Amino acid sequence: MAKFIYKMQSILDIKYKLENQAKSEYAAAMAILQQEKFKLEQINADINKYEDDLRRLQSGIIDVMQLRECTEALEYKKRALQAQKIVVQRSENRVERSKEKLNEVMVDRKTHEKLKEKAFEEFLQELSAQENKEIDELVSFQYNNQDTGEN
Numbered sequence: 001m002a003k004f005i006y007k008m009q010s011i012l013d014i015k016y017k018l019e020n021q022a023k024s025e026y027a028a029a030m031a032i033l034q035q036e037k038f039k040l041e042q043i044n045a046d047i048n049k050y051e052d053d054l055r056r057l058q059s060g061i062i063d064v065m066q067l068r069e070c071t072e073a074l075e076y077k078k079r080a081l082q083a084q085k086i087v088v089q090r091s092e093n094r095v096e097r098s099k100e101k102l103n104e105v106m107v108d109r110k111t112h113e114k115l116k117e118k119a120f121e122e123f124l125q126e127l128s129a130q131e132n133k134e135i136d137e138l139v140s141f142q143y144n145n146q147d148t149g150e151n
Helices: 009-059 064-150
Strands: none
Touching: 009 064
16 A cells, blocks of 8 residues: 655644744743742732831831831832732743644644645545556456457
């Protein structure tokens, strides 16, 4: 039996590699995003802690030095929060871009897989046609031999 050889198999193999690479990039971008979101949560927790400390300091005996330190720390954390929100937004954008790239690569790979399937179907049809032709020739040969043998 004839063996199916897809002429563009090397291209399909490259598409698989590109898809795996895009998946890795997407996973890495997601991991970074999760880390940045965790940092954002930590900053929010620190802000809540400093706000609680500030309320506690204001309600008790007022220590101006501690009050000032707590206020400055709170302001620093609020600036850090704004900066971290920008970092998270950039990470989200990076994830979105890598997701779009992954989708494009997957569509391209699927297109090449469909082409391979069509080529395989054509191969099977050609193989079937060839087998039918050989069967017809064999039957015709046997029929002609019967005719010549009877005379």
